Amino acid sequence: MKLETIDKLEIIEPENLKIYRAQFEEAAYILKALAHETRLCVIMQLSRDDEMTVSQLREGADCEQSLLSHHLTDMRAKGILNCRRDGRNNYYSLKDKRITNVLKCIMNCDLVIKNENKKNTD
Numbered sequence: 096m097k098l099e100t101i102d103k104l105e106i107i108e109p110e111n112l113k114i115y116r117a118q119f120e121e122a123a124y125i126l127k128a129l130a131h132e133t134r135l136c137v138i139m140q141l142s143r144d145d146e147m148t149v150s151q152l153r154e155g156a157d158c159e160q161s162l163l164s165h166h167l168t169d170m171r172a173k174g175i176l177n178c179r180r181d182g183r184n185n186y187y188s189l190k191d192k193r194i195t196n197v198l199k200c201i202m203n204c205d206l207v208i209k210n211e212n213k214k215n216t217d
Contacts, residue, residue: 104111124173124196125175125194125197125210128169128170128173128175128196129175129194129197131166132161133156133158133163133166134166134170135167135198135201136155136156136168136196137152137156137163137167137176137187137199138175138189138198139198140152140155140156141187141188141189142186142189142195142198145188146179146187146188147186147187147188148184148185148186148187149163149184149185150184151186152167152187163169167185167187169191170212171187171204174190174191175189175190175191175194176188176189176190177189
């Protein structure tokens with residue numbers, strides 16, 4: 096398999112794209128499922144604490160409880176979150192801890208872009 100590196104980004108040759116098709120589909124599914132600032136905020140909070148109630152998540156997300164519940168239900172349906180009921184509380188946790196890597200990657204990209212922009216203005 097021939098790979099070229101451009102600024103640390105591996106470019107896959109067209110003849111090898113079929114090999115990675117399933118991985119691309121999974122990545123697109125995850126990115127679509129997380130494509131909202133409230134959802135990213137939930138992932139960030141759950142990456143720091145293993146399990147949180149809706150009330151705890153709402154405080155950190157700073158949004159209405161009904162909107163948060165909508166996002167939590169959808170993320171649970173898409174296999175991103177686990178939900179455990181204990182009495183009157185629902186406790187949410189990340190189903191797959193690797194999802195935090197997506198958030199870290201996004202946050203690191205933002206830092207790289209800001210640093211590059213700062214270099215160009217200096």
